[in-house]
Amino acid sequence: MNPVKTFRLGGVHPEENKLSSGQPIRDFEIPKQVIIPLGQCLGAPSEPIVAKGDKVKVGQLIATAKGFISANVHSSVSGTVAKIDDVMDHTGYRKPAIFIDVEGDEWLEGIDTTDTLIKDITLTSEEIVERVKQHGIVGLGGATFPTYVKLMIPKDKKADYVIINAAECEPYLTCDNRLLIEKPMEFLVGVKVLMKAVNAPKGVIGIEYNKIDVARRLDEIVSGDSYFSGIEVQPLKTKYPQGGEKQLIQAVTGREVPSGKLPIETGCVVVNVASTFAVYEAVQKNKPLVYRIVTVTGKSVKNPSNFRVRIGTPANLLIEAAGGLPEDTANLINGGPMMGKSVSVMTFPTVKGTSGILMLNTRDAQPRKVGNCIRCGKCMKACPMGLEPYLLKRLSETNNFEEAEKHNIMDCIECGSCEFTCPANIPLADYVRFGKSKTGQIIRSRNQK
Amino acid sequence: MNSILLWSLVILGVLGGIAAVVLYFVAKKFKVEENPLIDEVESALAGANCGSCGFAGCRNFAEACVKAAAEKSSLSGLNCPGSDMAKVAGILGLTATVQEPMIAVVRCNGTCQNAPRKVHYEGADICAFATTLYAGGNGCPNGCLGHGDCVKKCAFDAIHINKETGLPEVDESKCVGCGACAKACPRGVIELRYKGKNNRRVYVACNNTEKGAIAMKNCNVACIACQKCLKTCPFEAIEMRGNLAYIDYTKCKQCRKCVEVCPRGSIHEVNFPPRKPKAETPESTETNVTNESK
Amino acid sequence: MNQFIISGSPHVHGPESTRRIMLDVIIALTPALLVALYFFGWYALRLTVISVAACVLTEWLIQKYLLKVPTTVGDLSAVVTGILLAFNVPANLPVWMIIVGAVVSIGIAKMSFGGLGHNPFNPALVGRVFLLVSFPTAMTTWPQVSPIFEKGFFADAITGPTPLGLLKESAGNIDKMEVLDMLIGNRGGAFGEMCAIALIIGGIYLIARRVIDVWTPLVIFATVFAFTGICNLIDPATYIAPVYHIFYGGLILGAFFMATDMVTSPMTTCGKCIFAFGIGVITVVIRLWGAYPEGVSFAILIMNALVPLINRGFRPKRFGSKK
Numbered sequence A: 001m002n003p004v005k006t007f008r009l010g011g012v013h014p015e016e017n018k019l020s021s022g023q024p025i026r027d028f029e030i031p032k033q034v035i036i037p038l039g040q041c042l043g044a045p046s047e048p049i050v051a052k053g054d055k056v057k058v059g060q061l062i063a064t065a066k067g068f069i070s071a072n073v074h075s076s077v078s079g080t081v082a083k084i085d086d087v088m089d090h091t092g093y094r095k096p097a098i099f100i101d102v103e104g105d106e107w108l109e110g111i112d113t114t115d116t117l118i119k120d121i122t123l124t125s126e127e128i129v130e131r132v133k134q135h136g137i138v139g140l141g142g143a144t145f146p147t148y149v150k151l152m153i154p155k156d157k158k159a160d161y162v163i164i165n166a167a168e169c170e171p172y173l174t175c176d177n178r179l180l181i182e183k184p185m186e187f188l189v190g191v192k193v194l195m196k197a198v199n200a201p202k203g204v205i206g207i208e209y210n211k212i213d214v215a216r217r218l219d220e221i222v223s224g225d226s227y228f229s230g231i232e233v234q235p236l237k238t239k240y241p242q243g244g245e246k247q248l249i250q251a252v253t254g255r256e257v258p259s260g261k262l263p264i265e266t267g268c269v270v271v272n273v274a275s276t277f278a279v280y281e282a283v284q285k286n287k288p289l290v291y292r293i294v295t296v297t298g299k300s301v302k303n304p305s306n307f308r309v310r311i312g313t314p315a316n317l318l319i320e321a322a323g324g325l326p327e328d329t330a331n332l333i334n335g336g337p338m339m340g341k342s343v344s345v346m347t348f349p350t351v352k353g354t355s356g357i358l359m360l361n362t363r364d365a366q367p368r369k370v371g372n373c374i375r376c377g378k379c380m381k382a383c384p385m386g387l388e389p390y391l392l393k394r395l396s397e398t399n400n401f402e403e404a405e406k407h408n409i410m411d412c413i414e415c416g417s418c419e420f421t422c423p424a425n426i427p428l429a430d431y432v433r434f435g436k437s438k439t440g441q442i443i444r445s446r447n448q449k
Numbered sequence B: 001m002n003s004i005l006l007w008s009l010v011i012l013g014v015l016g017g018i019a020a021v022v023l024y025f026v027a028k029k030f031k032v033e034e035n036p037l038i039d040e041v042e043s044a045l046a047g048a049n050c051g052s053c054g055f056a057g058c059r060n061f062a063e064a065c066v067k068a069a070a071e072k073s074s075l076s077g078l079n080c081p082g083s084d085m086a087k088v089a090g091i092l093g094l095t096a097t098v099q100e101p102m103i104a105v106v107r108c109n110g111t112c113q114n115a116p117r118k119v120h121y122e123g124a125d126i127c128a129f130a131t132t133l134y135a136g137g138n139g140c141p142n143g144c145l146g147h148g149d150c151v152k153k154c155a156f157d158a159i160h161i162n163k164e165t166g167l168p169e170v171d172e173s174k175c176v177g178c179g180a181c182a183k184a185c186p187r188g189v190i191e192l193r194y195k196g197k198n199n200r201r202v203y204v205a206c207n208n209t210e211k212g213a214i215a216m217k218n219c220n221v222a223c224i225a226c227q228k229c230l231k232t233c234p235f236e237a238i239e240m241r242g243n244l245a246y247i248d249y250t251k252c253k254q255c256r257k258c259v260e261v262c263p264r265g266s267i268h269e270v271n272f273p274p275r276k277p278k279a280e281t282p283e284s285t286e287t288n289v290t291n292e293s294k
Numbered sequence C: 001m002n003q004f005i006i007s008g009s010p011h012v013h014g015p016e017s018t019r020r021i022m023l024d025v026i027i028a029l030t031p032a033l034l035v036a037l038y039f040f041g042w043y044a045l046r047l048t049v050i051s052v053a054a055c056v057l058t059e060w061l062i063q064k065y066l067l068k069v070p071t072t073v074g075d076l077s078a079v080v081t082g083i084l085l086a087f088n089v090p091a092n093l094p095v096w097m098i099i100v101g102a103v104v105s106i107g108i109a110k111m112s113f114g115g116l117g118h119n120p121f122n123p124a125l126v127g128r129v130f131l132l133v134s135f136p137t138a139m140t141t142w143p144q145v146s147p148i149f150e151k152g153f154f155a156d157a158i159t160g161p162t163p164l165g166l167l168k169e170s171a172g173n174i175d176k177m178e179v180l181d182m183l184i185g186n187r188g189g190a191f192g193e194m195c196a197i198a199l200i201i202g203g204i205y206l207i208a209r210r211v212i213d214v215w216t217p218l219v220i221f222a223t224v225f226a227f228t229g230i231c232n233l234i235d236p237a238t239y240i241a242p243v244y245h246i247f248y249g250g251l252i253l254g255a256f257f258m259a260t261d262m263v264t265s266p267m268t269t270c271g272k273c274i275f276a277f278g279i280g281v282i283t284v285v286i287r288l289w290g291a292y293p294e295g296v297s298f299a300i301l302i303m304n305a306l307v308p309l310i311n312r313g314f315r316p317k318r319f320g321s322k323k
Helices: A125-134 A147-151 A175-182 A184-198 A209-224 A245-253 A273-285 A315-321 A378-382 A389-397 A401-406 A417-421 A428-448 B002-029 B036-044 B058-071 B085-091 B127-133 B149-153 B180-184 B212-218 B228-232 B257-261 B282-291 C018-040 C042-067 C077-087 C095-113 C123-134 C163-169 C179-184 C196-208 C215-234 C242-247 C251-258 C269-289 C296-313
Strands: A025-027 A033-037 A061-064 A079-088 A094-102 A161-166 A202-208 A231-236 A268-272 A291-297 A305-310 A329-334 A356-361 B102-106 B119-122 B159-162 B167-170 B190-194 B201-204 B238-241 B244-247 B267-270 C004-007
Touching (some): A125 A273, A147 A184, A147 A268, A147 A273, A161 A245, A161 A273, A184 A202, A184 A273, A202 A209, A209 A231, A268 A273, A273 A291, A291 A315, A305 A315, A378 A417, A389 A401, A389 A428, B036 B058, B036 B085, B102 B167, B102 B201, B180 B190, B190 B201, B228 B238, B228 B244, B228 B257, B257 B267, C018 C042, C018 C251, C042 C077, C077 C095, C077 C251, C095 C123, C123 C296, C251 C269, C251 C296, C269 C296
Parallel strands (some): A291 A356, B119 C004
Antiparallel strands (some): A079 A094, A291 A305, A329 A356, B159 B167, B201 B267, B238 B244
16 A cells, blocks of 8 residues: 555644444435435536426436536435425525425336446446436535536546545545445446546545555455556545545645646546445446435434435434434534535435535534634645635625635635634635635626626 | 024925925926816715716716716716716706616515524625525525625615614615615615605515515515505506515505505505504504614 | 524634634743742732733723723733733833833734734834833843842842843953853843743743744744854954854744744745844844844834735745646
8 A cells, every 4th residue: 555645735634523434324214205406416407307296216317407517316216206396405595306205116127226246347438427427426525516527538638547535534424434344346346437437547546544444455455356456545644625626636646736727637537435336336237326325423413323315315304313403403514514514404305415414513513703813824824725815815805806816716625724723713714715706706707708 | 503403494495495396397397187177076976986877986977977068968878876966967067867866775674573583694794605505594585684795885884784683774864876785785685766755765675586485484574475565556566576576666656555455564665754543554664663764 | 493503614613712822822931930930039920910910901991992892802912912021121120111011012002003913013022112212221220130039039139231231332241151041041131031941941832832833933043143153253352152142132032922923923934934034134233233232122023014025925835836
């Protein structure tokens, strides 16, 4: 195994709190009704192709992608479409979703639901990309960027590496870790599939050092089987945001993605662990993305667990299964504590990007008194992109977006390290994110002219 | 001692004299000929450089006015909502078509009592950011968030957040109707409407687009699209915009019939004298007092 | 059911806080304070307590009655200013003078700019320099060191010159001190600046706690050492050996505790080095050729004024800038 590597700039060390890392993945009971939101991925929401009263089976396409950056949505259960209506989802708004009343568990024909491992990759690379697109696979780490877009390599570029993001640098979350422990073979075949899809000679699995036992095991499997040649396991320092796309590429290959460019510029394609597993299932088993692993956790939660959940299962059922909502819950989060999103209702449906449901207790989520900036420069030291968050905050606050653009506000990856470390508790990430979206608007309108 | 004092005075005096002479000639030589009317017009303007006229500042606007007066001898298309355009026209020897004065109106009455907060926001005090995170403390995706983006943009100190209601209030005496607040609001809660005769206005104090049943849960005073007002209005001034009744201020004759029929008290009347007791709808007049009359 | 909080990510926060940083500085200053108590007894204690109390009270009064904003004395920054101000004056300074100094430090140098974080100059140093130019005699009458067990806790001090003051008159004036005496601080001077060991312990604590960067003090010492070393090589009769320049006067206190003040120092490491280099050069220039025997305070204040410029010039390295 290679020596431990890490990224060059910044980073912070949040408490890991991987409370559920010892909990095996449990299949979560199919609920009576699932609510499948149409806007599950980054980009445009999908268009429903079923109507009220239609019978659907597991894996059946129920909404098609609209636009380039968008993804298909499949039914995660079998049953009848009850209605298509708005539901309060993880975005904090009421958005359209397909409600399906569950009847039995009948899968669509042609989907292999067995557990047998299929190693032979019969599809060509174009077919793999098409399959990934059809089966609605998106980045399951939380950003939910459609995976097929990443796999479509522009003609003038070449992919040297497929990098698997197994860093799981978010505190609390353990879904990727459990998947690696329980399904290592399937995962590794998934890596081979991805390597074939983008025609990359090398596949590197980046794992943070706190999961070194998993890394060792994967390394044993890889080195013991010539089928997996080309795959490497790369341990990384336990440091946030090790799993940031640009940071991961830099840590593994030493190449830096230039400002404003895509990762393929450096010859790298970065895919998340859960997505890799989903790619394996889609390509080798013809199974669309109908379930995912969700970590339900929190310091006051009775039984922090990892569930295999059908997409669209209401979160409150998962919370109950983990021992109920603790009394002292102050902040309910869809995702991890560093990049996840606060939700306002317990009943929001799980979506493709729900890597975890985190219940922060009042002690951790307590609002802190915001003080003056003491110009300590800690935000600058913590910024993995080498930006000046204190300055960007000031520029955003005063709506000086031209100047903010000059100071590269668009390079911000919104990891929140600056806010995490700020001794004055200034909501730096909020301001920078606001400034970034405004600056983005200005840039777009300028480009249109 | 005295000689030092004397010398200093003499030297400084001479230096000052030389500088004055130089300055005089320089000023004479490089003098920029400008139409004195520009200064005159500028002094008649509000001077807030708010930009609502479409120019970078009041000076640019004044220049444009003088230019338009000289070339087209009309001020069409030039309007400063914050100042007396008739006076400007008078300076330029024209008669201006006086524009109806406008005022900013907050179309939300989701106070803490009317729309109880279900979640609590912590973070940057910017509406435009908060709106990306959630629908609002009361669950209304179109209502006021109360972080005061409008207040920050007002150049006339005419809009302030009332701490008790959590909503912005427009100071009628200060608001010039420049529209900066309306532009700043990420949810379009604030609208520019005619100031109205004797400052009297009737408007729907709601911006909701959701269905009545949902709106009703979120807010006690939300418009639920029952269309009673629309049917009552004798002047066809009310239209439905999705799930929201909208009073067209150019058509409204301020008869106040809609105010009486609204079952939710979402239609507000401002600056009207008290009604005769029999027709009184206590809910709406009460909210007027707290919301607008200050 | 309690209300959920809606917040932008991140939803968790690290252990750092302004209060914790200030507390660390106070902890780091404690050894030096203990040594001062040992040498000056009651005088040192009295001045420190009064200075801290005056600073905190000034801040509280200004915020409560003048600005009408929530008070921030809880962040302990006024306490740090108070201790540093006291450390920079002679132990026998009249009490009312230190109160004046405290009011100037907090009222003029800090609050008038908008409070913590907005002050361009180090408040304690502004107070000290104000006292120095207003009451030059009182501020340069240094009590002689004598451990309290020799004369009792409340004994009056006998005044005498500082090594740097003697140096100003002539390099030959001074007896070369033993290394041990220099480290312990058995010499004249402001009561907080004398004991090198205590200050270095505090400095190391701050570096270990990552409150300050090792570069600022290091570059200051290196610059002073190199500059005075060159002078010493050229003309040993006029200029004494560089090691005395480091241990005499307030250089160690300034380098560890005042040049590293977050608010008034640059943010990047590169900027900090330039800042520290400037302090070193100006200090030596004032000491060797200026009117005052000691120049650390002035040097830091002058460099404080340049901080915005340094911050502008030295920016962090961006990700993606490396090919």
